[in-house]
Amino acid sequence: MARQLSGRCHIVFVTAYDQHTLAAFEEGAADYLLKPADAARLVTTVARLKERVGRPAPAIEGLLRELGAPRRGFLRWINASHGPAVRVITVDDGVISRPTANTRVW
Secondary structure, eight states, X not given: OHHHHTTTSOOEEEESOOTTHHHHHHHTOSEEEESSOOHHHHHHHHHHHHHHTTSOOOOOHHHHHHHTSOOOSOOOEXXXXXXXXXXXXXXXXXXXXXXXXXXXXX
16 A cells, blocks of 8 residues: 555555664655554654655655565564454464454455
């Protein structure tokens, strides 16, 4: 989605990893939130976005190429939803499940 929006809107990265923070800001990201983000941090992000309203949005293709580079290693977790609930299951938990009609695993 970020690739489609690059240069068209201001982008905030929300992730549990901080390794791309500097690159995100160098490319022009409006903000970079680390999960879990608290309410005060979200207020700061909204303020940063409000400051940018009316300004052209930067293109961030360089960062997106870096983020899209193949990663090495094994799967560490699975996001699973059941109805409105979403659960993060670590692969170490060894959970095996068969999706049902209202369950998605991605």
